[in-house]
Structures are given as C-alpha cells and as structure tokens.
Amino acid sequence: MLSRALLVIALLFVAPVVPANAAPGCSGYVALTYDDGPNPAFVRPLLAALKAVRARATFFDVGARAEEQPGLVRETVRAGHWLGNHSWSHPALTTLPPEEVTAELAKTQDVLREITGRTPALFRPPYGDTNAAVRDEARRQGLAEVLWTVDTVDWSGVPTDAIVRSALGAKAGGIILMHDGYQTTVDAVPLVVKGLKKKGLCPGRIDHRGRVVAP
Template identity: 35%
Template sequence: MKKDQTPQDRRSVLRIAAYLGAAATAGLLLTEGTGSPRPGRPAAPPAPAAGQNPAGGAPGSAARTAGASAYRLQPMTAYQPMRRALPPVRRRPFHRLPEAGRTMVLTFDDGPDPRYTPAILRTLREYEVRAMFFVCGEMATEHRDLLREMADDGHVIGNHSWSHPLIPRLAPSGIRSELGRTSEVIEQVTGAPPLWYRAPFGAWNRHSFEIGAELGMEPLAWSVDTLDWTEPGTGTIVSRVRDGAAPGVVVLSHDAGGDRSQSVAALRHYLPDLLADDYRITVPRR
C-alpha cells in the first residue's frame, strides 16, 4: 500500500499539538514553517483512476482494498467526536515540541501493518517509551488487534486519513469522510477519538484545518524526516535520526506502505542511542 512514494513504490513523505485551547497550546507547542511539503520532496502521485488499486499492488493489497470497499458500502452517518471543547482552527501544522529539556517524539505513519508494526511495538516496549502512530483507516479497520495493542501500551494514535489521498484534491465532503471515518474506527476500537491528525504527503489546506478542528483534532507535521520510504539502508536511517536529534524534534518514520524492515532495524539502533544521550522520548498529553 505505497502511497507516500511514487505511484509504483511509495506511500508517505509526508496532530503535535495536544488537545488544548489556544492559550494552553501556546504553552506546550512551537510552530514553524508552512503547511506545504518542503522543497526537495518528491511530488505527490496523481489521484488513482477509477477502479485502480490505491495500494499500488503491494502484497495483500487486493484483500485490503476489498475490505475497504465492503466497508464503504455500509451506510455511514456523519462522524461526531466525543463532546469536548474544540481546538482552534490552525493555519499551519505544528512541527515540534517546546525546547524544554531533551525531549523528542517518534512518529510512525501508514499502519498498522502486521509485517512491521508488531516488531516496532516490541522495541518500544523493551525500552519503555511511547510513540505516536498515525494510522490509515483502511489499515486500522483490518488490523484492529494492533490498534488495541498500541493503545494498551500507552502510545498515541493519530488520524492519517482513510485511504491516504492527496487532501487538496478532495472536496470538503471528501476530506470529512476521510478523516471522520478514520476517527470513528479509532474510537470504536480504543474507546477514545484521536486528538491529532497528519495530512498524507504533508499536504494540508484550509478545509483540512477546519474539518480537523471540527472533529477535535490538532494538525501535526514533523521536523526530522528519515526518508525511510526510499529504503536507503538501515545505517542511513540511523544517521538521519542521530544527526537530526535535538530538543523538541518530531521524527517521521513509517511502519507500513512498503518494505519497512529497514525502519524496524533502525529503531533498534537509534532508540538506545537517544536514551543514552539523555533524550526523553515522549508523546503529548492533554
């Protein structure tokens, strides 16, 4: 299911704001940059043609697509999040935590995938750290056991849309469906709706910020991109995390969307290194 890569071999290049009011958020998070993909990132793939498998022919994609299609045939009501104060509408995503101590956040996109997510969860459990997982609804609905495992281990589960489309190409109703249905699955499985979301490809627009806020979510981008979707080698991924390590950094990696064995192996190398350097690997809380 490669959607942050070229149409044939990638899936994601592209929520850290905690669920907070504007004043509280200003005290917790720092913003920087714009919502646009950064220069040098590969262009997003064209929207798949009608009937085309958006998974790009990845192993098991046919089964996933069939499951997602069956789900789409079910009657769907507008998703309404749990009653709570809504966050303000942002004009850009958050990119980092405040530089208060040696704190970093590890994030993983596109899963859950039974081939790679369990190994990542085992490593995080071994070192007793928490991470953020931005899941796609069509993957989450088929691997609810992994979603429960994430929640049981204390990880933060974010919304990465249903089918990983290029958000700016969708009408507002399409954005609402992509985000709303994914939030619905997360709440059904974990008992709580997500408080963060990340746009596929890092491609945000005004409607996505507005609809995300209506659904009770804050937008999160990243400040260190491992580019692990390019499969550059375990050592290169490790070096990118080590070189980018700094207070407040948010690291982008993937646990699905292609062969993520290098991402799994790299985590086992750089995580103990970060901890040895006195970094605190954390997640945002309310």
C-alpha cells in the same frame, strides 16, 4: 569578573532549559512517530523493539487499514502508545472536495474510537499535504494537525544506518517521521533511542496542541 547579575544572564543563554517534569537524564523530549499502519507484518516487531528500549511512540493509522486490523490497533494502545488519525484512504487531501476531506477524517475518527474506546486528538495529513481548508476541517473535528521536523525517508529503501543518522538530527521538541512498514525502521529503534539519550533526549508524547512533552 562578571557581576552576579551578569553571570546569571550568561547562564540563561548557555544552560539548557530542562522541562520541570523531565525524567532523570532527559534535557528534552522528541516524538517518535510511525505512519501508514497498521501493517500486519511489522507492527508487532516494532512494538517489541520499542518495548525493549522502554520507548513510547505515536502511530498515525490509516482508517481503512485499522478497520482491517483492529487487533493490532488494540495491541498498540495496550502497549502504551498513542494513536493519531492519518485519513481513511491516504489521499492527497488538498485535491479533494470539502465533503470528501470531512469524510476521510470523520470515518477514521469513528473506526479508531470504535476499536479503542478513545477518540484521537492528533491528525497527520498524508504526504504532509495540507492547506488552510484541511487544517480548518481537522480543527472542526477536534484534531490538532501534526507534521514533522525530521523526515527519515525510511519509505525510500534507505538502510537502517541512514534512518538512524536522520533521526539523530532531531532537537528537543522535534518530531521524527517514520513508517511501520519496513524492517529497516524496526532495526533502527534501539539505535535511535540510544543515540537520542546520548544527546540527553528522550521519547515523548505529542499533546493536544501538537507540542512534544514528557510521556
């Protein structure tokens, strides 16, 4: 038989580490994220779908679109979700000169702060296109760069069940990439949250260091 010490060591390797502040039934957290909004045709249905399953998400908004749809940005925040900076015009940032990278991030910070009274702490480069210069500029503006661990490729026209299958590949601490411009993505919300909960995972928040934590 294993000695008590060996048994403790064995359990450390097989038992999941549950966050100290985890909600009942949650052995870990994953982040639901939605890019490219606010899209006037889909933001409200998406917010309603998230509310129905009591899930919160991070919306990486494009500055120019936020300026056009300030009411939707405010609704997103009032619903308890978090906002991130997704640049002003959604360019490939690594192709731009430094001063344009600065403006893309700064203008978006300014408009989201003006609309909500809050300054975003998270930044996602369009297309995941980044390098040391982009990351350094984001840090200079007080932003943590956030990419993803699971890409649902919902933008490509895949059906809802394919989005769900991809999302359910997430592990604790994972970040799921989706977009707010597709009905298939809206329809996936209850199936994704239900499937994650079966795995003991719950929707979480991305902190200022880019880590997924309890909401």
